[in-house]
Amino acid sequence: MDAIKQKAQVWLNSPFDQNTKQQVQALINENPEELKDAFYKDLAFGTGGMRGIMGPGTNRINRYTLGKNTQGIAAYLKKTFPNEALKVAIAYDCRHNSQSLAQTVADVFSGNGIEVYLFEDLRPTPELSFTVKHLKCHCGIVLTASHNPPEYNGYKVYWQDGGQLVPPQDQEIIAEINQLTYDQIVFEPKPELIQNIGKNLDEAYINTVLEKVTFNTPTKAKKELSIVFTSLHGTSITLIPEVLKRAGYENLHIVEAQATPNGDFPTVKSPNPEEPEALEMALELAEEVNADIVIGTDPDSDRLGVGIRDKTGKMILLNGNQSMVLMTNFLLKQYTQQHELIGNEFIASTIVSTPLMQKLAEHYQVECKVGLTGFKWIAKMIKDFPEQKFIGGGEESFGYMVGDFVRDKDAVSATLLMCEMAALAKHENKSIYEQLISIYTTHGLYQEHLVSLVKKGITGAQEIKQMMEDLRANPPKEINGVNVIRLEDYSTSSALDLSQNKKSILDIPKSNVLIFYLEDGTKIAARPSGTEPKIKFYISVQTPLADADKYNQQKEILTQKIAQALTYFRLND
Numbered sequence: 311m312d313a314i315k316q317k318a319q320v321w322l323n324s325p326f327d328q329n330t331k332q333q334v335q336a337l338i339n340e341n342p343e344e345l346k347d348a349f350y351k352d353l354a355f356g357t358g359g360m361r362g363i364m365g366p367g368t369n370r371i372n373r374y375t376l377g378k379n380t381q382g383i384a385a386y387l388k389k390t391f392p393n394e395a396l397k398v399a400i401a402y403d404c405r406h407n408s409q410s411l412a413q414t415v416a417d418v419f420s421g422n423g424i425e426v427y428l429f430e431d432l433r434p435t436p437e438l439s440f441t442v443k444h445l446k447c448h449c450g451i452v453l454t455a456s457h458n459p460p461e462y463n464g465y466k467v468y469w470q471d472g473g474q475l476v477p478p479q480d481q482e483i484i485a486e487i488n489q490l491t492y493d494q495i496v497f498e499p500k501p502e503l504i505q506n507i508g509k510n511l512d513e514a515y516i517n518t519v520l521e522k523v524t525f526n527t528p529t530k531a532k533k534e535l536s537i538v539f540t541s542l543h544g545t546s547i548t549l550i551p552e553v554l555k556r557a558g559y560e561n562l563h564i565v566e567a568q569a570t571p572n573g574d575f576p577t578v579k580s581p582n583p584e585e586p587e588a589l590e591m592a593l594e595l596a597e598e599v600n601a602d603i604v605i606g607t608d609p610d611s612d613r614l615g616v617g618i619r620d621k622t623g624k625m626i627l628l629n630g631n632q633s634m635v636l637m638t639n640f641l642l643k644q645y646t647q648q649h650e651l652i653g654n655e656f657i658a659s660t661i662v663s664t665p666l667m668q669k670l671a672e673h674y675q676v677e678c679k680v681g682l683t684g685f686k687w688i689a690k691m692i693k694d695f696p697e698q699k700f701i702g703g704g705e706e707s708f709g710y711m712v713g714d715f716v717r718d719k720d721a722v723s724a725t726l727l728m729c730e731m732a733a734l735a736k737h738e739n740k741s742i743y744e745q746l747i748s749i750y751t752t753h754g755l756y757q758e759h760l761v762s763l764v765k766k767g768i769t770g771a772q773e774i775k776q777m778m779e780d781l782r783a784n785p786p787k788e789i790n791g792v793n794v795i796r797l798e799d800y801s802t803s804s805a806l807d808l809s810q811n812k813k814s815i816l817d818i819p820k821s822n823v824l825i826f827y828l829e830d831g832t833k834i835a836a837r838p839s840g841t842e843p844k845i846k847f848y849i850s851v852q853t854p855l856a857d858a859d860k861y862n863q864q865k866e867i868l869t870q871k872i873a874q875a876l877t878y879f880r881l882n883d
Contacts, residue, residue: 314345314346314349314350315338315345317349317368318334318337318338318345318348318349318367319338320492321334321366321367321374322334322335324493325374325492325493325495325497326374326492330366330372330374333365333366334366334367337366337367345367346768347367347369347767347768348365348366348367348368348369348370349367349368349369350369350768351368351369352368352369352375352488353368353369353370353371353375354484355467355475355480355484356839356840356841359464359465359466359467359474359475359841360379360464360465360466361455361456361458361462361463361464361465361841361842362375362462362463362464363461363462364406364407364461364462364463371407371411371455371462371463371464371465373410373411373414373497374492374495376411376414376415376465377414377415377418377492377495377497378487378490378492378495379465379487380414380415380418380419380451380495381418381422381487381490381494381495381496382483382484382486382487382488382489382490383449383451383467383483383486383487384418384419384422384424384496385422385486385490386482386483386486387424387448387449388422389486390448391448394448395425396423396424396425396448396449397424397425397426397427397445397446397447397448398419398424398425398426398427398447398448398449398450398451399426399427399428399429399438399441399442399445399447399449399450399451399507400412400415400416400419400426400427400428400429400438400450400451400452400453401429401432401433401435401437401438401441401450401451401452401453402429402432402433402452402453402454403432403433403435403452403453403454403455403544403545403609403610404432404543404544404545404571404572404573404609405453405454405455405460405462405463405573405609406460406463406573406574407463408432408453408454408463408573409432411453411463411465412428412429412451412453413428414497415451415453415465416428416499416504417497417498417499417504418495418496418497418499419503420499420500420501420503420504421496421497421498421499421500422496423500423503424503425503425505426503426504426505427441427445427447427505427507428504428505428506428507429506429507429508429511430506430507430508431508431548432545432548432571433512433545433548433549434545434546434548434549434610434611434612434720434721434722435452435454435456435466435545435610435611435612435718436611436612436716436718436719436720436721436722436723437511437512437515437549437722438450438451438452438468439468439472439473439716439717439718439720440472440511440514440515440518440715440716441507441511441515442468442469442470442471442472443470443471443472443715443717444511444514444515445511446470447470448469448470449467449468449469449470450467450468450469450472451465451466451467451468452465452466452468452610453465454466454609454610455609456608456609456610456612456613456841457580457581457582457583457584457608457609457613458841458842459580460573460574460575464841467480467483468717468718471689471692471693471717472689472716472717472718473685473686473689473690473692473693473717473718474684474685474686474689474717474718475686476686476687476689476690477819512548512549515549515722516549516552516553516556518715519553519715519722519723519726520553520556520557520726522712522713522715522723523712523713523723523726523727523730524557524726524730525644525730525734527558527730527733527734527737528737529558530737531733531734531736531737532557532558532559532560532729532733533558533559533560533561534561534733534736534737535559535561535602535603535729535732535733535736536561536563536599536600536601536602536603537554537559537561537562537563537601537602537603537604537605537729537732538563538564538565538592538593538595538596538599538601538603538604538605538617539551539554539562539563539564539565539592539604539605539606539725540564540565540568540569540589540591540592540604540605540606540607541564541568541569541571541606541607541611542568542575542578542581542583542588542606542607542608542609543568543570543571543572543573543574543575543576543577543578543581543609544571544581544607544608544609544610544611545571545609545610545611546607546611546721546722546725547564547569547570547571549611549722550607550611550721550722550725551564553722553725553726554725554726554729557726557729557730559729559733563595563596563599563601565591565592565595567591568591568592575609577591581608581609582608582613583606583607583608583613583614583615583708584613584615584630584707584708586627588606588615589604589606589615589617589627592604592605592606592617593617593625593627596617596625597625601625602618602619602732602736603616603617603618603728603729603732603742604616604617604618604625604627605617605725605728605729607721607725608708608721611720611721611722612709612718612719612720612721613630613707613708613709613719613721614633614708614710614721614724614725614728615627615628615708616628616633616728618732618741618742618743619741619743620743621741621743621744626743628746629706629708629758630663630704630705630706630707630708630709631663631664631666631706631756631758632746633704633708633710633728634659634663634664634667634703634704634705634706634710635664635666635667635670635746635749636728636731636742636745636746636749637702637704637710637712637724637727637728637731638657638667638670638701638702638703638704639670639745639749640727640730640731640745641701641702641712641727642657642670642674642676642701645674645701646674651674651675651676653675653676654697654698654699655676655677655698655699655700655701656671656676656677656678656679656691656695656698656699656700656701657670657671657676657677657678657679657700657701657702657703658678658679658680658681658688658691658700658702658703658704658711659678659679659680659681659703659704659705660680660681660682660683660684660687660705660706661680661681661682661683661798661800661818661823661825661835662683662705662706662823662825662835662837662846662848663704663705663706664706664756664758664850665756665833665850665852666749666753666754666756667680667703668680669753669754670749670753673752673753676701677698679691679695679703680818681818682800682818682819682821682823683705683707683821683823683837683840684705684840685705685709685711685717685718685719686718687819688700688703688711688717689717689718692714692717700713700714701713704719705719706758706760706848709721710724710727711723711724712724712727731745747855747858747861748858750855750858750861751855751856751857751858754852754853754854754855755852755853755854755855755861755864755865755868756850756851756852757850757851757852757865757868757869757872758848758849758850758851759848759849759872759876760846760847760848760849761846761847761849761876761881762839762844762845762846763844763845763846763847763881764842764843764844765843765844765845766843767843770843771843774838774843774844774845775838777836777845778822778824778836778838778845781824781836782799782801782824785797785824785826786826786878787808789826789828789832789834789875789878790874790875790877790878792828792829792830792832793808793809793828793829794808794826794827794828794829795807795808795809795827795828795829796808796826796827797824797825797826797827798816798823798824798825798827799823799824800816800818800820800821800822800823800824800825801820801821801822801823801824802820803815803816803817803818803820804816821837822837822838823835823836823837824836824837830851831851831852831853832849832850832851832852832871832875833848833849833850834847834848834849834850834875834879835847835848836848847879847881849872849875849876851868851871851872851875852868853867853868
């Protein structure tokens with residue numbers, strides 16, 4: 311505790327402002343547990359950048375931790391691009407302090423002689439990725455904590471290609487940041503180097519989305535599709551309604567109670583479209599207006615939740631694996647019909663997402679590249695294989711990327727893609743639901759389930775670490791009577807074939823992930839989150855589905871199999 315107190319006492323002196331000093335002194339005097347959590351470590355870059363609770367401290371989001379990050383990145387940019395006129399783009403979302411923190415970041419970059427393009431108001435995160443490429447910037451920053459609770463904010467760093475930082479660059483930048491002291495941050499801006507941007511970039515982005523994500527859908531089909539949309543108090547309200555309108559979708563019903571950007575997210579427990587509760591108001595409106603499809607996006611508009619009607623007319627929510635498979639299948643089918651698949655295309659997924667993506671790739675004779683969790687790895691695939699054409703890809707956590715004009719998950723283009731798919735299906739007297747069942751009868755019925763265990767603070771981090779250590783020390787040989795035939799440990803880049811006791815190397819960067827493969831096709835992954843205090847378990851089960859009429863029956867069998875796996879790992883307590 312003495313070391314933590316010494317670390318905190320640094321914040322009682324210059325260059326820290328008076329308010330910060332008072333807050334830290336209050337923690338020292340009155341709240342030792344909060345003091346410990348605020349200073350026991352430095353915020354680190356995770357799967358989706360850096361996220362944390364706002365407040366004073368090295369383990370918090372504030373103008374000093376982000377100022378130090380920015381100062382380090384400025385130094386790194388100068389080393390990496392000597393003698394170049396450096397340019398960065400900065401965007402921010404609807405969260406508390408996002409605008410002021412974005413201004414701080416702009417001030418520090420400009421203070422270091424770097425030209426800054428700062429969005430005049432909140433914007434979806436994918437527009438920042440697009441902007442970095444469009445304006446030929448060296449780097450981009452967006453202030454966002456995605457779907458985290460209201461007390462969080464975050465800092466995501468993009469590079470020249472529009473993709474997020476990947477190793478070894480992230481470690482090189484962290485090393486640069488760690489060399490700095492807080493009094494080395496140049497907070498004094500050079501206003502002449504800061505240029506506000508907005509409408510021009512919106513137009514460029516919207517036009518590109520319309521160009522890349524429309525498929526000769528008849529005007530009548532677009533007009534007949536009834537859509538319910540909610541932005542969940544986030545940034546997508548600035549663009550998605552306009553994109554849909556320009557694409558020809560006039561029958562749009564917006565959940566007005568959730569249409570105003572608000573960092574408190576007052577109508578939901580969590581502004582996360584992965585959570586069914588978040589879309590309750592949208593589903594209610596869908597029944598009132600008899601909508602065909604429901605779409606909800608998270609606060610920074612990179613994830614989307616989708617509701618469709620089943621064959622009985624009931625509105626059901628798709629999970630991220632289902633929506634990813636549907637969108638990928640639709641894109642590949644469109645490319646096939648237009649004779650645009652020539653053999654050098656690829657789709658992309660992640661090690662914890664549904665194996666159905668590989669099945670689609672085999673069917674359409676394209677490659678499926680599989681990487682670690684996070685769209686930065688898909689962006690890296692595009693960068694590393696310029697001779698191949700990227701069609702689309704996603705991950706189970708409700709993110710999708712269409713083409714390569716944005717190098718991150720993008721709910722704006724994915725929303726339009728979903729509407730194109732739904733409109734064409736309805737026009738042909740079919741449905742998205744029928745298309746999903748058709749995919750299952752062709753490739754097998756796959757069902758996935760995710761369990762996220764929240765473990766907050768220092769003790770939580772220790773618990774998560776212990777859980778992973780226990781699984782590595784004593785990996786299961788069988789689960790509910792079914793043999794484990796393969797074990798993959800991404801922390802050591804090693805795979806073990808248990809049937810032959812044969813080891814092999816995993817050609818994927820190291821990460822704290824364990825995956826167990828069972829004899830019956832079940833796949834179970836354990837992975838601590840890179841951006842939240844959680845450990846996640848991903849369960850995928852499968853069975854053939856020869857007859858669409860047997861879907862519910864076979865689905866129930868898979869549901870039971872998932873329940874047994876949850877019991878085995880004690881995840882349903």
